[in-house]
Amino acid sequence: NLYCPAQTTRRVEFFAARGALDIESVGGIVADKLVERGLVKEPLDLFELKIEPVAKLNLGTEEAPRVFGEKNATKAMNAIERARTLPLSRWLYALAIPDVGKTTATQLTRFHDTIQDVADSQLLRDILEYHQRREHKESAKEIAERLIKSGFAKPSKSKAGKDGIVTEVGPAVAQSVLDFFASATGRKILRRMKELGIEPKSEKVSAKKAAALPLAEKTFVLTGTLPLMTREEATEKIEALGGHVTGSVSKKTDYVLAGAEPGSKFDKAKEMGVKIIDEAGFRKML
Known part of the structure; x- marks a missing residue:
C-alpha cells in the first residue's frame, strides 16, 4: 500500500537520504510529522512545501512541544531546491x-x-x-551489433559466452x-x-569518451574506514571516472580499496591475489 503513512515516511526518508537527493533535515521525525500532518503524501510533494507550515511543525508532543522553527525550515527548503539540480543518476x-x-x-x-x-x-x-x-x-546478431556500437555492450570474452555480448x-x-x-x-x-520543472542533468558520455576514462572497466570493492573520505564519496569518484563498485570480491575484482579495520573482503582479496590499495594509492589514480 503506497499510501500507508509508515510506508510513505520510509519512501520520503529514502528519497531525501544523503546517497539519494541529500535533502538535509528531512528525515526521521521530520518526515514522520510531514506525513502525519498531510503536508507530504508522496516524495515529490516536498517540492511544493512552503516555509511557514514546515516551520510550525511540532516534533514533540502536545504536552512537550518542540517546534521545527524557521531557521531549520529554511535550511530544509534550500536543500530541497538544491535537489532539483542533482544529476540524473541520483534521481x-x-x-x-x-x-x-x-x-x-x-x-x-x-x-x-x-x-x-x-x-x-x-x-x-x-x-x-x-x-x-x-x-x-541472425536477428540476435543485429541487435548485439547495435548495442556494441552504442557502447552499451561489448563482446563476451568467456568461452561459454562465445559470440555473445556483455551489456x-x-x-x-x-x-x-x-x-x-x-x-x-x-x-x-x-x-x-x-x-514541477524538474529536469535532472544528464551524465551521458560517448562510448569513446567512456572507454578513455581513467578507471574505465575497473571493478573496485571497498572495505574498512577511509581516513579522509566516506565510502559514498569514494564510490562517486570511482563511478565518475568510469569504474564500477561491487559488494564482494571475485576474480573480476581489479582493486580492493581498504581503510582502517577492514573486514573479510580484505582477507579474501589477499587469498585471491587481488590488488589492495589504501586511500593514498587510490587518490593517485584519480
Whole structure:
C-alpha cells in the first residue's frame, strides 16, 4: 500500500537520504510529522512545501512541544531546491526503482540524456529483445551489433559466452526499469516532475569518451574506514571516472580499496591475489 503513512515516511526518508537527493533535515521525525500532518503524501510533494507550515511543525508532543522553527525550515527548503539540480543518476536511485542501485543508476545515465529517455529507452528494449532472440542468431546478431556500437555492450570474452555480448545492465534490470516507468506510479512521477520543472542533468558520455576514462572497466570493492573520505564519496569518484563498485570480491575484482579495520573482503582479496590499495594509492589514480 503506497499510501500507508509508515510506508510513505520510509519512501520520503529514502528519497531525501544523503546517497539519494541529500535533502538535509528531512528525515526521521521530520518526515514522520510531514506525513502525519498531510503536508507530504508522496516524495515529490516536498517540492511544493512552503516555509511557514514546515516551520510550525511540532516534533514533540502536545504536552512537550518542540517546534521545527524557521531557521531549520529554511535550511530544509534550500536543500530541497538544491535537489532539483542533482544529476540524473541520483534521481533514478532516489525513485527506488526495483533492482536499480547507485551503480546501476550511474550506468543508465551515461547512455541517456533525460529521465524520459530512460523511461522510453530503446537500449533497454534491445537488451530484452536480444535475450528473447538469442536462439535466432541472425536477428540476435543485429541487435548485439547495435548495442556494441552504442557502447552499451561489448563482446563476451568467456568461452561459454562465445559470440555473445556483455551489456551494461542485464535483462532483469532492463525489464524492471521499463515496467516501473510504464506503471501508473511511474507515469505519475514523470508527469509531476515535468509540472514541477524538474529536469535532472544528464551524465551521458560517448562510448569513446567512456572507454578513455581513467578507471574505465575497473571493478573496485571497498572495505574498512577511509581516513579522509566516506565510502559514498569514494564510490562517486570511482563511478565518475568510469569504474564500477561491487559488494564482494571475485576474480573480476581489479582493486580492493581498504581503510582502517577492514573486514573479510580484505582477507579474501589477499587469498585471491587481488590488488589492495589504501586511500593514498587510490587518490593517485584519480
